[in-house]
Amino acid sequence: MSEYKAPKSEKDFEENFSQIKPLMSDSEAYYESSRCLFCYDAPCVTACPTGIDIPLFIRQINTDNSLGAAKTIYDSNTFGYACGKVCPTEVLCEGACVYNHQDVKPIEIGRLQSFATGKAIEKNHKIYTTGKPNGKKVAIIGAGPAGISCACDLRMYGCEVDVYEAKDQPSGLTVYGVAPYKITNKEALDEMVYLEKQFGYKVHYRKPILNKADLENLEKKYDAIFIGIGLGSTSSLNINGENLENCIGATEFVEELRMKHHKVSVPAKVIVLGGGNTAMDAASESARMGSEKVILAYRRSKEAMGAYEFEYDLAKGVGVKGMFNVSPVEILGNGKVEGVKFIRTQDVNGKLENIAGSEFTEACDWVIKATGQSKQVELLKLISGMELDGKGRILVDPKTFVTKNPKYFAAGDAVSGGQEVVNAVADGRRAAKGIMDSIMK
Amino acid sequence: MANLKTNLAGIKSPNPFWLASAPPTNSGYQIMKAFDAGWGGAVWKTLGVPVVNVSSRYGAVNHRDNRMVGFNNIELITDRPLADNLREIEEVKKRFPDHAVIASLMVETKEEWHQIVKDVENAGSDGIELNFGCPHGMCERGMGSAVGQEPKVLKTIVSWVKEVAKVPVIVKLTPNISDITRPGLAAVEGGGDAISLINTIQSIVGVDIDKFVPYPIVDGKSTNGGYCGPAVKPIALNMLKNCAQHPGINIPISGIGGVENWRDAVEFILLGATSVQVCTAVMHYGFGIIRELVSGLERYMDEKGFQTLDDFRGKALPNIMHWEDLNLKYKVVANINKDKCIGCQLCYTACEDGAHQAIGLSGDMTDRKPFIIEENCVGCNLCSLVCPVEDCISMDRKDDGKETLTWKDRTLAGNIPTTFNDPLAGGLHHWVPQPEEALTKAKPKHYSL
Ligand SMILES: Cc1cc2nc3c(=O)[nH]c(=O)nc-3n(C[C@H](O)[C@H](O)[C@H](O)COP(=O)(O)OP(=O)(O)OC[C@H]3O[C@@H](n4cnc5c(N)ncnc54)[C@H](O)[C@@H]3O)c2cc1C
Ligand SMILES: Cc1cc2nc3c(=O)[nH]c(=O)nc-3n(C[C@H](O)[C@H](O)[C@H](O)COP(=O)(O)O)c2cc1C
Ligand code: SF4
Ligand code: SF4
Ligand code: SF4
Numbered sequence: 055m056s057e058y059k060a061p062k063s064e065k066d067f068e069e070n071f072s073q074i075k076p077l078m079s080d081s082e083a084y085y086e087s088s089r090c091l092f093c094y095d096a097p098c099v100t101a102c103p104t105g106i107d108i109p110l111f112i113r114q115i116n117t118d119n120s121l122g123a124a125k126t127i128y129d130s131n132t133f134g135y136a137c138g139k140v141c142p143t144e145v146l147c148e149g150a151c152v153y154n155h156q157d158v159k160p161i162e163i164g165r166l167q168s169f170a171t172g173k174a175i176e177k178n179h180k181i182y183t184t185g186k187p188n189g190k191k192v193a194i195i196g197a198g199p200a201g202i203s204c205a206c207d208l209r210m211y212g213c214e215v216d217v218y219e220a221k222d223q224p225s226g227l228t229v230y231g232v233a234p235y236k237i238t239n240k241e242a243l244d245e246m247v248y249l250e251k252q253f254g255y256k257v258h259y260r261k262p263i264l265n266k267a268d269l270e271n272l273e274k275k276y277d278a279i280f281i282g283i284g285l286g287s288t289s290s291l292n293i294n295g296e297n298l299e300n301c302i303g304a305t306e307f308v309e310e311l312r313m314k315h316h317k318v319s320v321p322a323k324v325i326v327l328g329g330g331n332t333a334m335d336a337a338s339e340s341a342r343m344g345s346e347k348v349i350l351a352y353r354r355s356k357e358a359m360g361a362y363e364f365e366y367d368l369a370k371g372v373g374v375k376g377m378f379n380v381s382p383v384e385i386l387g388n389g390k391v392e393g394v395k396f397i398r399t400q401d402v403n404g405k406l407e408n409i410a411g412s413e414f415t416e417a418c419d420w421v422i423k424a425t426g427q428s429k430q431v432e433l434l435k436l437i438s439g440m441e442l443d444g445k446g447r448i449l450v451d452p453k454t455f456v457t458k459n460p461k462y463f464a465a466g467d468a469v470s471g472g473q474e475v476v477n478a479v480a481d482g483r484r485a486a487k488g489i490m491d492s493i494m495k
Numbered sequence: 496m497a498n499l500k501t502n503l504a505g506i507k508s509p510n511p512f513w514l515a516s517a518p519p520t521n522s523g524y525q526i527m528k529a530f531d532a533g534w535g536g537a538v539w540k541t542l543g544v545p546v547v548n549v550s551s552r553y554g555a556v557n558h559r560d561n562r563m564v565g566f567n568n569i570e571l572i573t574d575r576p577l578a579d580n581l582r583e584i585e586e587v588k589k590r591f592p593d594h595a596v597i598a599s600l601m602v603e604t605k606e607e608w609h610q611i612v613k614d615v616e617n618a619g620s621d622g623i624e625l626n627f628g629c630p631h632g633m634c635e636r637g638m639g640s641a642v643g644q645e646p647k648v649l650k651t652i653v654s655w656v657k658e659v660a661k662v663p664v665i666v667k668l669t670p671n672i673s674d675i676t677r678p679g680l681a682a683v684e685g686g687g688d689a690i691s692l693i694n695t696i697q698s699i700v701g702v703d704i705d706k707f708v709p710y711p712i713v714d715g716k717s718t719n720g721g722y723c724g725p726a727v728k729p730i731a732l733n734m735l736k737n738c739a740q741h742p743g744i745n746i747p748i749s750g751i752g753g754v755e756n757w758r759d760a761v762e763f764i765l766l767g768a769t770s771v772q773v774c775t776a777v778m779h780y781g782f783g784i785i786r787e788l789v790s791g792l793e794r795y796m797d798e799k800g801f802q803t804l805d806d807f808r809g810k811a812l813p814n815i816m817h818w819e820d821l822n823l824k825y826k827v828v829a830n831i832n833k834d835k836c837i838g839c840q841l842c843y844t845a846c847e848d849g850a851h852q853a854i855g856l857s858g859d860m861t862d863r864k865p866f867i868i869e870e871n872c873v874g875c876n877l878c879s880l881v882c883p884v885e886d887c888i889s890m891d892r893k894d895d896g897k898e899t900l901t902w903k904d905r906t907l908a909g910n911i912p913t914t915f916n917d918p919l920a921g922g923l924h925h926w927v928p929q930p931e932e933a934l935t936k937a938k939p940k941h942y943s944l
Contacts, residue, residue: 156884
């Protein structure tokens with residue numbers, strides 16, 4: 055039984071999706087920052103993909119210099135606020151905090167980070183002055199973490215920057231994909247407004263780059279083009295019944311949830327297929343939306359799941375039931391989903407094998423597929439010279455992030471195949487450097 | 496079972512914990528409450544000439560999230576009528592005959608001193624404490640520390656008091672003086688029965704960096720105040736030891752300054768205090784801390800097999816020598832317990848930047864545990880002090896303990912070094928990197944400004 059009632063109002067929704075990393079009060083930030091040891095060459099810094107000087111910003115918070123702390127953070131991480139809330143800190147900075155070796159609770163670095171940057175955003179505190187115009191123009195495709203962080207740095211270098219975004223809001227999956235108990239829409243968007251004001255890039259919303267003509271147009275107008283389009287829609291499972299009504303993709307479900315909140319209604323029984331973090335999110339979210347029975351079904355063993363342990367714990371914590379070593383054979387139903395036919399699997403010397411005759415049926419009202427996202431291969435193939443790997447990921451030079459077409463650069467999920475916001479930010483910024491070095495030659 | 500009974504120059508109390516003369520002893524109400532809670536004695540808030548106080552009176556030093564590790568005030572002596580205080584002393588003594596009530600006094604002329612001593616004795620005080628310590632407000636009027644800083648004047652006033660006093664007289668000393676034993680001796684010469692120390696230290700506790708005024712702020716202005724609380728304990732302990740070791744100061748001492756828990760109290764007693772007085776800790780946490788003080792002291796004494804406070808009073812004094820009497824052959828070297836080390840590298844940066852470059856790093860990011868470069872370790876302790884893990888860095892003895900050689904021995908033998916090529920000096924004993932090496936030394940990527 056689910057412990058959540060279906061939310062009927064925005065207030066209900068906020069309660070069901072209360073923030074797991076709520077903003078700190080001044081006192082909490084003061085006490086928590088007092089605990090930091092100010093380690094030498096601190097391991098938390100090394101563990102942060104953007105290399106934020108964590109002991110420094112924590113000390114700045116502790117000495118009543120939160121705006122200075124915000125600068126330290128933004129100097130390294132353009133999505134400082136969002137990352138504080140959505141990063142898997144348990145396996146990054148906080149996981150590396152020396153306190154773990156002493157069996158003492160690690161410093162809550164993420165929450166301190168959002169505390170400091172939150173102060174700067176709230177006060178609209180101006181930290182940066184963009185660079186002297188250098189006469190160069192760069193187009194960015196996609197206003198996600200990779201695109202926006204690349205745009206900010208390019209503005210610092212003095213480039214003119216236009217961002218083309220398919221949707222009508224910036225921040226990419228930060229607002230369309232990440233679980234609502236990690237960050238609210240307002241929080242994600244407030245940081246975007248803050249950045250846009252300071253860095254002065256231009257975002258063109260509802261302007262997807264779709265075809266050859268769009269691309270040629272960009273190539274004509276700009277000195278370089280950055281691709282930060284992330285991933286595509288949920289990939290197909292290639293089994294029968296996938297087209298039935300109520301068999302949906304996880305990212306599509308999350309996007310609708312993030313946009314419509316309590317207006318989304320989730321039925322009594324939901325089966326989520328998959329074992330990654332997105333599956334955990336979709337399962338947690340279904341439960342928090344009041345679904346009575348949420349089953350997380352994964353082909354392999356619990357241990358083999360790609361999801362972080364804490365993400366699975368989070369799902370279990372809201373009543374999600376795990377079902378392992380079961381592979382979907384067919385989605386059953388008559389027009390609408392009525393259940394899933396599974397077959398049990400076993401691991402034979404590292405190979406997954408179906409156990410003959412072990413088929414069984416589990417009834418449900420919805421199936422959420424969290425079995426990976428496709429890549430925007432069609433679009434990318436239109437770019438001359440562009441090369442993709444076998445999984446549809448854009449091949450780039452690891453240092454400069456230039457693609458096989460020297461005018462195009464790329465970073466983020468479209469290159470990595472799906473990592474975290476913080477990785478997209480780190481690489482988007484490196485790409486900006488690569489772009490500069492290339493266009494200023 | 497430990498017996499905490501205390502007798503300071505004839506002033507008896509059920510335990511050595513007294514409230515110092517300060518706001519917690521402002522009224523009979525507070526003192527009764529304190530005795531009821533378990534305090535052994537109380538030095539009444541100083542009685543004397545009429546005063547008035549300003550509004551906004553205290554400032555504090557916070558260290559990170561620790562509040563009031565240091566505390567300062569610009570308050571004066573009691574502003575309550577003498578008659579009320581006398582009546583309340585009488586009431587308290589009636590209700591708590593076995594507890595020590597000591598009247599703290601501060602007046603000006605001989606006649607005034609004679610009168611007030613008689614008044615408080617009539618009210619039932621078990622003793623008198625002469626406040627020669629207050630470092631602000633009263634000294635400008637020729638009282639408080641103005642007296643405490645002039646041994647001759649102090650001696651005269653003590654003798655005036657002794658002319659009439661029938662109860663023991665404690666002389667409270669100010670630390671705002673370079674040699675505390677001088678007023679200590681003057682107190683003995685004047686006939687004082689005991690001394691107490693320390694009163695507050697002249698201080699400015701901090702400055703409001705937006706308003707450009709030190710704390711506490713009185714209508715945009717401030718003045719120096721008196722410093723106390725945990726931060727002053729080391730100064731108090733040192734002054735206590737100076738008096739306790741002085742052969743001429745052969746009267747009991749009541750120790751004051753930064754006592755907050757039982758350990759502090761034990762330290763004061765080990766350095767010769769007969770009773771301890773507490774102010775700031777009570778102003779911070781209330782009278783309830785007495786439960787921890789008593790329980791800790793009792794447990795300590797039971798564990799050590801001490802029956803009475805006399806069993807360990809002054810026990811640390813013989814171990815405090817002059818520098819020239821310390822054994823130069825004794826050698827300790829830091830040792831890191833790798834099982835306990837959490838890899839914060841605070842020891843590394845402390846020794847590297849603040850000591851003798853005797854700690855190294857592997858250079859391998861996966862092994863963050865530093866190592867000691869033994870030949871360069873001078874045994875200063877710094878690393879073991881900064882290490883956040885209890886008992887992780889130990890200072891291990893390296894000499895065989897068979898030899899003793901002090902500076903004094905070397906002086907007498909005519910063997911004091913004339914160059915720095917002594918086995919113990921920086922020329923031979925440990926190496927120092929070349930200045931230029933600083934610029935090529937590896938440093939964390941994010942350490943540039
Ligand atoms: C369900 C889910 C949960 C997640 N949870 C977390 C989490 O908790 N913490 C975390 O750190 N990371 C999380 N991630 C991963 C994280 O969101 C991504 O790694 C990150 O957003 C990648 O950034 P990006 O800029 O590469 O792509 P995206 O964020 O996907 O942004 C791409 C942008 O490009 C736009 N776009 C796409 N195609 C076009 C086009 N043709 N023309 C114009 N615009 C286009 C999109 O609309 C979008 O705005 C999650 C991902 C998912 C799917
Ligand atoms: C607000 C305040 C007022 C004080 N008033 C007196 C006083 O009237 N007479 C006196 O002898 N000492 C006075 N003192 C000094 C204390 O008795 C004590 O010597 C000093 O605070 C050090 O002890 P502590 O560290 O426990 O606070 C006062 C201290 C404070 C904080
Ligand atoms: S590892 Fe932990 S204690 Fe050390 S600097 Fe980082 S946050 Fe602070
Ligand atoms: S004791 Fe002093 S010199 Fe020796 S390693 Fe520690 S800090 Fe360095
Ligand atoms: S200070 Fe202590 S815990 Fe930290 S690295 Fe040194 S020995 Fe290890």
